[in-house]
Amino acid sequence: MFCAIVLIVLCGAVYFYPTANAAAIAIIFIMALAMLIIAYKQSKEPALSFTLTFMHIQFHSSYGGWLARWKNIAEIGPATICYQGWCEPVPWVGVRLKNYDEFLESICPRTASKILLEQRILLILAYKRSDDPPHEIEDMLFDDTHYLTSNGRVLKGLLAMLANRMRYNRELLGYDFFISEDLLDRPTDDFVGLARRYLAAS
Incomplete structure (x- = not known):
């Protein structure tokens, strides 16, 4: 959930502040996206072993x-x-x-x-x-x-x-x-x- 919020905020920041540091935004975006993928995969793990x-x-x-x-x-x-x-x-x-x-x-x-x-x-x-x-x-x-x-x-x-x-x-x-x-x-x-x-x- 947190990662999804970060992604939404980043998208908003890029839209409203187009002069922001693109490299920093790209790094944060990639990290948030990776965390979101990991969280999704973990949510698919069965509750029981x-x-x-x-x-x-x-x-x-x-x-x-x-x-x-x-x-x-x-x-x-x-x-x-x-x-x-x-x-x-x-x-x-x-x-x-x-x-x-x-x-x-x-x-x-x-x-x-x-x-x-x-x-x-x-x-x-x-x-x-x-x-x-x-x-x-x-x-x-x-x-x-x-x-x-x-x-x-x-x-x-x-x-x-x-x-x-x-x-x-x-x-x-x-x-x-x-x-x-x-x-x-x-x-x-x-x-x-x-x-x-x-x-x-x-």
Whole structure:
């Protein structure tokens, strides 16, 4: 609202004072316009990040989301990275699935891309802490080998890359994908406790 008022005042100033410093007005105009665009984008963000029901957990965002039914979740827990017998907690919640197909078919390529980019740091850290990594890090980060679902559908591109990344995550980290603490409305341990209660009741 404030940015819109600034833009209106600037337009009025240019109209009534044509001799005003054009460069200064242009800079203020660009800044106000940028703030207005940012405010508009933030207003489009969903009010909720997660929905937990007796059937599923669902993530919502402006770029898409994902859904996992409780009956397809094997484990939810705080993520850790281990090295020489010592495990260090990281600000993420790990999710291990029983079957990848349903999860992969519920998300769009844009969501898959965000997961791949945002969660790659965890795989890199786990790789660096591993005494004998099973694969080269480049092979794990960029593996786009086609993924065949149980119903015969072939996933390619970003969805195939996500399926392969989930397999590597499980191998090195024990979970398939992760939820950043930044997305939660409560501490990680509280969220894990709540999710586990839903999981136990399903």
